[in-house]
Amino acid sequence: MWALNATLHPLHPHHFPPKPSITSSLQTTNNNNNNNNNNNHLIQTLSKQGHTKRALQLLSTEPRPTQRTYELLILSCTRADSVSDAVAVHRALIDDGLHRDPFLATKLIDAYAQLGSVHNARYVFDEMRERRTVFVWNAFIRALALAGRGDEALGVCCQMSETGVCFDRFTYTYALKACVVGPGSGSGERKGKEIHGSLLRRGFEWNVHIATTLIDLYAKFGLVSYAGKVFDEMPVRNVVSWSAMIGCLAKNGRPFEALELFWEMMVGNPDEVPNSVTMVSVLQACAALSALGQGKLIHCFVVRRGLDSILPVNNSLVTMYSKCGNLEMARRVFDRMDRRDVVSWNSMISGYGVHGFAEEAIMVFKEMINDGRVSPNAVTFISLLGACSHSGLVDEGKRLFYSMVPEYHIYPSSEHYAGLVDILGRAGRLEEAMKVIEDMRIEPGSTVWGSLLGACRIHCNIEFAERASVRLFELEPTNAGNYVLLADIYAEAKMWEEVNRVKKLLEARGLQKVSGCSWIEVKGKIYSFVSVDELNPQIEQLHALLVKFSLEMKEKGYVPDTKAILYELDEVEKEEIVLGHSEKLAVAFGLINSSAGETIRITKNLRLCQDCHSVTKFISQFTNREILVRDVNRFHHFKNGVCSCGDYW
Numbered sequence: 001m002w003a004l005n006a007t008l009h010p011l012h013p014h015h016f017p018p019k020p021s022i023t024s025s026l027q028t029t030n031n032n033n034n035n036n037n038n039n040n041h042l043i044q045t046l047s048k049q050g051h052t053k054r055a056l057q058l059l060s061t062e063p064r065p066t067q068r069t070y071e072l073l074i075l076s077c078t079r080a081d082s083v084s085d086a087v088a089v090h091r092a093l094i095d096d097g098l099h100r101d102p103f104l105a106t107k108l109i110d111a112y113a114q115l116g117s118v119h120n121a122r123y124v125f126d127e128m129r130e131r132r133t134v135f136v137w138n139a140f141i142r143a144l145a146l147a148g149r150g151d152e153a154l155g156v157c158c159q160m161s162e163t164g165v166c167f168d169r170f171t172y173t174y175a176l177k178a179c180v181v182g183p184g185s186g187s188g189e190r191k192g193k194e195i196h197g198s199l200l201r202r203g204f205e206w207n208v209h210i211a212t213t214l215i216d217l218y219a220k221f222g223l224v225s226y227a228g229k230v231f232d233e234m235p236v237r238n239v240v241s242w243s244a245m246i247g248c249l250a251k252n253g254r255p256f257e258a259l260e261l262f263w264e265m266m267v268g269n270p271d272e273v274p275n276s277v278t279m280v281s282v283l284q285a286c287a288a289l290s291a292l293g294q295g296k297l298i299h300c301f302v303v304r305r306g307l308d309s310i311l312p313v314n315n316s317l318v319t320m321y322s323k324c325g326n327l328e329m330a331r332r333v334f335d336r337m338d339r340r341d342v343v344s345w346n347s348m349i350s351g352y353g354v355h356g357f358a359e360e361a362i363m364v365f366k367e368m369i370n371d372g373r374v375s376p377n378a379v380t381f382i383s384l385l386g387a388c389s390h391s392g393l394v395d396e397g398k399r400l401f402y403s404m405v406p407e408y409h410i411y412p413s414s415e416h417y418a419g420l421v422d423i424l425g426r427a428g429r430l431e432e433a434m435k436v437i438e439d440m441r442i443e444p445g446s447t448v449w450g451s452l453l454g455a456c457r458i459h460c461n462i463e464f465a466e467r468a469s470v471r472l473f474e475l476e477p478t479n480a481g482n483y484v485l486l487a488d489i490y491a492e493a494k495m496w497e498e499v500n501r502v503k504k505l506l507e508a509r510g511l512q513k514v515s516g517c518s519w520i521e522v523k524g525k526i527y528s529f530v531s532v533d534e535l536n537p538q539i540e541q542l543h544a545l546l547v548k549f550s551l552e553m554k555e556k557g558y559v560p561d562t563k564a565i566l567y568e569l570d571e572v573e574k575e576e577i578v579l580g581h582s583e584k585l586a587v588a589f590g591l592i593n594s595s596a597g598e599t600i601r602i603t604k605n606l607r608l609c610q611d612c613h614s615v616t617k618f619i620s621q622f623t624n625r626e627i628l629v630r631d632v633n634r635f636h637h638f639k640n641g642v643c644s645c646g647d648y649w
Helices: 026-048 052-061 066-078 081-098 102-114 118-127 134-146 150-162 169-181 185-202 206-221 224-232 240-249 257-268 276-289 292-304 311-321 329-337 344-352 358-371 376-389 394-408 414-426 430-438 446-459 460-476 482-493 496-508 539-555 573-580 582-593 609-622
Strands: 517-522 526-532 600-604 625-631 633-640
Touching: 026 052, 026 066, 052 066, 052 496, 066 081, 066 102, 066 460, 081 102, 081 118, 102 134, 118 134, 118 609, 134 150, 134 169, 150 169, 150 358, 150 394, 169 185, 169 206, 185 206, 185 414, 185 430, 206 240, 206 460, 224 240, 240 276, 240 430, 257 276, 257 460, 257 526, 276 292, 276 311, 276 482, 292 311, 292 625, 311 329, 329 344, 344 376, 358 394, 376 394, 376 414, 394 414, 414 526, 430 446, 430 460, 446 460, 446 482, 460 482, 482 496, 517 582, 526 582, 539 573, 539 582, 539 609, 582 609, 582 625, 609 633
Parallel strands: 600 625
Antiparallel strands: 517 526, 517 600, 625 633
């Protein structure tokens, strides 16, 4: 049996004075009734006004508060965020014999859940063993789900079913939430599908709340098609269901579709006004596509709707502008924020970092420390280490890493070690990077070995590349990128037999290299390109322009870099493939379809290759255009034939 936490009980039963005895006098009874009504009214009024402590003091003079009085007292404790007050009310309920009232028990469990006191919620639930209504069951399942105890919540659902109590729509909603917060993704996904089947048999699938929770569930596990099917079959949708589906697409690598769905909501459903949750997801989609034009439109909508006072929306605006290449606007939003949390600071630090401005990122970090209102967290240091890596600040990166524990009590995770390995590896200090891995206090994860393998590609170190790939093939057997990276390193060293061995291993495991894809926004529309894209209606114009640039570059000594082509082709064919890379096509499309002098902004799903980097530098000088390319690692600002990365990426 679970017990109430004694340390939280300022009002122990022996603190209450004895209750007055009931006399036989009718006048005394009437007086008591009047006092009872007056005291109930006074306690209720104090509870509504938030004077919980004063209301609690009156409990000792009250023969028996009504159910309504106790309900308002419990709600007052929740609003006051006071577990100790809730425990005091709980003890008074026990003294008055009302602790097994199903209605009040439900309210008390809800209060304990919101106050984060699951053990006390369990005590109430256990005391209701013989009088558990569906509302009591639901309240406790919800309490466990809110506390992140998904497996326990699902276990209680099984108990509920075994006792013969029928699930209602709230039970299904909380059970689905429990699947999301459960510890095992495979287990949560399977149980979620089982619950989906059960609610279909019971006819609950059309309920808008359940359907929305199902979308959230499938979004959590990356099952976008399942979420889409639920959404498409909903007979009625509200802003929450629209937001859930938009968020599902944005969070699962489908930003283009997320934006399309948002505009469908805006145009076809004028009664559904987007809320702050919708805006966060839409801004995330804009950031993923570097869709600055659409991002600005969303920003205008945010201001018109008065959503610019909401912290998560402002944080998303900072991230959106940073990832769209407009650091000036990101900083302006950041500086205008009335309140900042750790996410705000991290967003600004990360923004400077991915653009290669490590000194500015470190300055923001120092502002954060000097401000004193927000402490850095693990993400802060991941962003700082990434910034130092992109800018080659080895000593500063090491100093930050080794300050985490003594100065900020943050113990490095695998991602932090990966950041340090990346800093050292990019700088050519591979022996030191290897020593860091060997001395790690935790088991090196795939991010650590991946950082080492990436550094080996830059410096063509076969020995460490092979050591890293052996571990990566064990940790990530289906990640084709690791095999391709190793093959690239062998190709750089002209070890063709090893290249063929890795290619055969790739084929034997049924893996394929991820295709290069690039996006560009022109005149408010987003266009996507894949490498050697023969289906694009302007492909002949694009190729003609790229060939022209290539010939002019060759006259100035340019030699196409075809080392990344691992197939046995002649040099002319390899040059054609390299010339058709998706980012080159996107640049050519931007030049043809945008106004003279307009900045071209491109997003690439992979790392920018050496040849594309060289060609884009030339194009920026030849056309007098600024070209921004965001690859999977960082931003490249091309202007006047120079890249902001300093050829260090």
